[in-house]
Amino acid sequence: MHENPVGSSVGRRVLHDFGYFGHFLHVHAGGRAGKQYVLIRLLKSGGSLTQRELQEVGGTASASMSEVLAKLEGEGLIERVPLETDARQRMVRLTEAGTAKATEIEAHRLRFEQDALSPLSEDEQATLVEMLDRVAAHWREIEDRERVAVHEQ
Numbered sequence: 001m002h003e004n005p006v007g008s009s010v011g012r013r014v015l016h017d018f019g020y021f022g023h024f025l026h027v028h029a030g031g032r033a034g035k036q037y038v039l040i041r042l043l044k045s046g047g048s049l050t051q052r053e054l055q056e057v058g059g060t061a062s063a064s065m066s067e068v069l070a071k072l073e074g075e076g077l078i079e080r081v082p083l084e085t086d087a088r089q090r091m092v093r094l095t096e097a098g099t100a101k102a103t104e105i106e107a108h109r110l111r112f113e114q115d116a117l118s119p120l121s122e123d124e125q126a127t128l129v130e131m132l133d134r135v136a137a138h139w140r141e142i143e144d145r146e147r148v149a150v151h152e153q
Contacts, residue, residue, distance in 0.1 A: 035071060038054060038068055038092075039072070039077065039078075039105055041058070043106060047093060049091075054069075076095055077094065077098035078092055079093050
């Protein structure tokens with residue numbers, strides 16, 4: 001168990017834990033545009049997507065995606081080939097080694113999902129997801145308010 005600052009409020013402890021969970025998931029699941037994420041997206045898409053489709057699905061910048069793809073290509077996990085219909089576009093395909101690595105990552109992710117909430121009963125998990133859904137909805141409202149405030153300036 002990790003320590004929380006002495007005298008911290010419950011709200012601060014919850015936000016601290018959210019930060020830890022976010023960090024943990026980013027490190028162990030590759031974030032939204034990391035190598036693991038790209039390999040899993042390709043695996044779930046039948047082994048190939050265009051580079052543009054990968055960017056759109058992950059919501060990442062072109063330069064960031066190119067950097068991740070270059071690393072994966074250098075490791076022999078993917079190949080990028082020009083599309084026949086538009087040579088400016090690239091099809092990103094898993095190699096045999098990439099498919100094996102993606103399958104391994106997916107199996108690890110599934111094991112983690114099965115174990116992650118095991119300290120909680122099914123009822124507690126249902127209650128937790130309801131509470132988290134409410135918090136997420138509220139955070140989306142905060143984000144929307146902030147976006148409107150920025151546009152009004």
